[in-house]
Amino acid sequence: MDKPNSGTVEPIANGTTLRDGMGTVVEVLEPILPLQPVIKNKHLHRESSDCSSLMFYSLVFVVLDVCNQVCLYGMKYMNRNVYPVPQTSVVFMTECFKFVSFIVIVTWTKGFTGLRSVSPSIGYAVPSICYAVNNNIYLYALRFTTPPVWNVLAQSRLILTALTYTFVFKRTMAVAQWFAISLILFGVVILNFSGLHGLIARTQSLPMLCYLVILSSFIAVVGNFTMEYMFKNDQRDFNEMQLLVYGYGAVATGMLWGVEWYAENDHVTPTLKGDPSVVYFLMCCTLVLGCASGIAVASIIKKLDNIVKIYTQSLSNIFTSVACAICFPNHFRLTWMFLVCMLIITVAITIYESHQIVSFADILKNVTHAIDFVKSGPRKGRRRFMSESVDVAREERSRRRTASLTEV
DSSP states (O other): OOOOOOOEEEEETTEEEEEOTTSOEEEEEOOSSOOOOOOTTTTOOOSOOSHHHHHHHHHHHHHHHHHHHHHHHHHHHTTTSSOSSOHHHHHHHHHHHHHHHHHHHHHHHHHHHHHHTOOOOGGGHHHHHHHHHHHHHHHHHTTTSOHHHHHHHGGGHHHHHHHHHHHTSOOOOOHHHHHHHHHHHHHHHHHHTSSHHHHSOSSSOHHHHHHHHHHHHHHHHHHHHHHHHHHHHOOSOHHHHHHHHHHHHHHHHHHHHHHHHHHOSSOOOOOOOSOHHHHHHHHHHHHHHHHHHHHHHHHHHHHSOHHHHHHHHHHHHHHHHHHHHHHOTTTOOOOHHHHHHHHHHHHHHHHHHHTSOOOHHHHHHHHHHHHHHHHTOHHHHHHHHHHHHHHHHHHHHHHHHHHHHHHO
């Protein structure tokens, strides 16, 4: 008598099929070993690498960031150098405004069902806590200096960011890019030894300012890379990601505000010393612009990377310097060495993006392209940006998918 066929096991795409001797499917089993999670962008490559997307996101962020910094410092300036509310309250209100804004956005796009389906993730708490602490460090540093000087000194975080990309995420950087980073740091040194003591409040505050810059740089690097990793590898909708970031941010800044409020013996906020209508108007502008610039920063981190974010802030500092010199002439002045520092940073940005040492003619050519992009109009420029970025993103996804399959 023939021995009965015990069956064969045939692998299929979504599991394992068990067949008997007659070829009839008996049972479909899922793989016993769980599938390993797929990290689609473990090297944190840019999702959009075309020039138009870089100019679009940078231009939007520069406009919003300059207005935000001027309004933030103006709120203190118009109130006789005293914040109308504690500094932690400003950050807390800004994060709450962002959180409420994205609750409205998610509800508008997905309805209340989509809002209820958002599941919390503890990974988004890390950048939220880092940003909450850093924002308060920034406001505290404004006691000793002005926004342009602080932002230029804070460019020291660029070298930490580049080293993290190279040694942690194994991203290859050209020699010209390291040269560009060195140029940025050289510009910071020029500013440090050419009139910095005159720009800071006339006290012995330079050691405290340097300590705040170093502390802020390390905190910013941790928060930036955690956020970029989550944004580029999480499968959630981008609005849901920002909802979680600002939700955790509201909780973190609220805790810091509560600690400061409890530490005050009288629990009384600073009184208004200027025109209340002007001060509160600038406060409302700070909340709105802070929310908008936060969205722009998140878009830059997701579509591009943290280095673009940092040097775009440097570009923003050029215009912030001019705006502060016009609006607050008693607190800030433009010197020729400061302008040289900003010119060096601009040249370094061009070298970093081109991956090669460029001439002055190449810089003028890039500036001309940027002006033509702006003159083409927001609608036409955005349509061109969207079409190009979609094509580039599709090519990048295909390339990374092929690379991941090869590694497996």
